Amino acid sequence: MTLLALSAAAWTAPVIDYHALAPEIVLAVGLTAVLLVDLFTSERNKWLLSVLTGFSLLGATLPVLTLALHDNSVRSIFDGRYVVDEFSLVMKGLFLLAGYVIVLLSSSHVEEGDYWRGEYWFLLLTSLLGMVMMASSRDLVSIFVALEFLSIPAYMLAAWRKRDLRSNEAGVKYFLLGVFASAVMLYGMSLLYGVADSTLLVDISKSIDLDGEFAAVQALAVVFVVVGFAFKVSAVPFHTWAPDTYEGAPTPVTAFLSVASKAAGFIALVVLVLTAFPEGRDVWQPFIWVLSALTMTIGNVFALRQTNLVRMIAYSSVSQGGFVLMPLAVAGGAAGEAALRAVVVYLVVYAATNLGMFGVILAVSRKTRSGDIASLGGLFSYAPALGVLLTIFLASLAGIPPLGGWIGKFAAFQALLTDATPWAYALAVIGAVNSVIAFGYYGNVMREVWMRPVPHGDNTPIVTPSSLQIALGITAIATLVLGILPGVVLNFGDMADLVGAFGG
């Protein structure tokens, strides 16, 4: 049917399931309200905006809960282009709660920073709306729109301090590489559309045939799309923007980028490789294998030599990304479901731990005004609570057993062993070596906290604002509970018959 014929055809409105769309609608209403309230409040009352943002996020979590409790059927809207299944609900819940913790982390930072507060909350909510949409997108167009929806506000957030050269640099680097990556990804998507004659992921998976007429085009398209998302999740060698952006951006924004934005990139990658590319596994499995091995190793090696705390966390987050990619490298085979579960579990645990880490960094830097690892010297002696919390988060990132991070690593290795091929075993060995190397730099920070003297003998205690305390409490409890009762997250994986649910 040509375009003219289409435009002449009778148009019927699609049936919209408003319950399934409720989280998005609540967020959209919330961000509009933030924008309007910002217009009509005086400087003194701007704190209202952070409260409004927090309530919009919690308000959007309610429909996620009712959808999860309602029944387990998959809700598919717009001809299967937008699917609400267990996987997307878990990820939506993660984004909304992570967003709430980021609101708690940033409120005191933004209030004291003397920068454009209303717009900060507005952009944060907009980006979160994009992520929530990404969790449900099952179509090339909606994945693309959700990706830009979450990225464009994030570019602006990274350049938030307009007069700070480092923040400018962070924003520009993030923007140029991010836009370049999405352009490359789009080129791959255009080729996929060309062969499949549809933008639906389910149709694309039927059209991919690596022995067929268009094998070369499709292989190229798959690689381009994976490269596009490799930029987003800062996989080596596409990670060069990450350390500079993480260091230069305001710290709460860094927390946002390294947790929420990264998780959104990963779920898009997971949905694409498992829904659209299962027949192309011979192309993307080796590619992701190499990306994963490089990401873990290079991220770790660079993290070892950092003296700036945020930059070290940036490289550590690059290296953690390698561990999330690890199960994906075998996701095309028998281990598909185990790999999917591993990615979800790792993202949940990583979000809790890394947000807590940034919470401690924010609390400590209120006193020290420094980003050096050495500025943490003797933290335990004058702020024992923060010292203990920092140790918990570091130990969780390193993957020490009773804590959450261990469950994430356990699930990732389990997926590799389920696959039971020589390549999977080789990647498991690389992963194991890397988790040992990671102890080097996490341990170094712990040594500063517990054993080193306080710099300049400055023993004044740290005053932590209550919003930061709540954020630290939430993340610490999440990290501990996920570690001690792993069933809480491992059941998410069971509840979601994920691969089956994707098709909608």
Place this chain on the structure above:
Amino acid sequence: MLTSQFLLLGAILFCIGVYGVIARKNAVLVLMSIELILNSVNINLLAFALRNGSADGHTFALYIIAVAAAEVGVGLAMVLLIYRNRRSIGLDELSEMRG
């Protein structure tokens, strides 16, 4: 068939765009190169849509045009921002952070 010529044009534009992103040091030129890539994508989509006779490609291209406009808006704002702060838009001079 005509489609292949459109695809060839798209591929050439894509390569010029990628070269520009990698080789240029001027932020505005890099932005223009990215626009070239996006337009090569649009040419591809329209060529495929005409060959397949479906409207999905047209829709996708419209979305890309709209989003590209938003991206350029943000991009030029950022270029202005660094120009105001350092009187230069050379990307090779952006090196406050190292390591």
